[in-house]
Amino acid sequence: MQAQLGPPDRTVSILWDPHGPKPLSVVPKSRGPNNINSGLFSAKPRVEYCYARALADRPELAGAVVVDLAVSAAGALDSVKIVSSRLAHPEVERCIIDALVRHTSWSGADVDVVIRWQFAFGL
Structure with a gap:
């Protein structure tokens, strides 16, 4: 079946790994x-959209964005x-932040945490 579909396109998907990045x-x-x-x-579809929308104007656009997400013990995204x-695309970077603020949900945990995450696009 995979031969008929061709190789998977991982240039946009930020959470493709079946074992979890x-x-x-x-x-x-x-x-x-x-x-x-x-x-x-x-938030995955929205973050992917942020990048895909920018590709229309800049097809060569590629790079990684590293973010820190502060998540409270109660599961609230604090920052x-x-x-x-x-x-190097401020519009995409702002869009990513907006997507994370509006579209993430977290379960509770024992303590507040800071999660450092890398979104790699077109790499």
């Missing part, structure tokens, strides 16, 4: 990749901050 860091280490992936899952970006 892993965050760059979680401080303190109280949340595992499954909990983090489930928190990001609802989102871009730590670094090799994408």
Whole structure:
């Protein structure tokens, strides 16, 4: 079946890995990749859209955006901050932050955490 479909296109998908991508860091280490992936899952289509929309004007656009997400023990997203970006596209970066603020949901945990996550686009 895969031969008929061709190779999977992973240039836009940020959460493709069936085992779940892993965050760059979680401080303190109280949340595992499954909990983090489930928190990001609802934002996935919107983040992908942010990048795909920019590709229409800049087909060569590629790079990684690293964000810190501060998540409270109660499951509230307290803040989102871009730590670094090799994408060099401020509109996409603002769109990513908006998508994460509006479309993530987190379960409760024992303590507040800061999750460092990398979104790699077209790499």
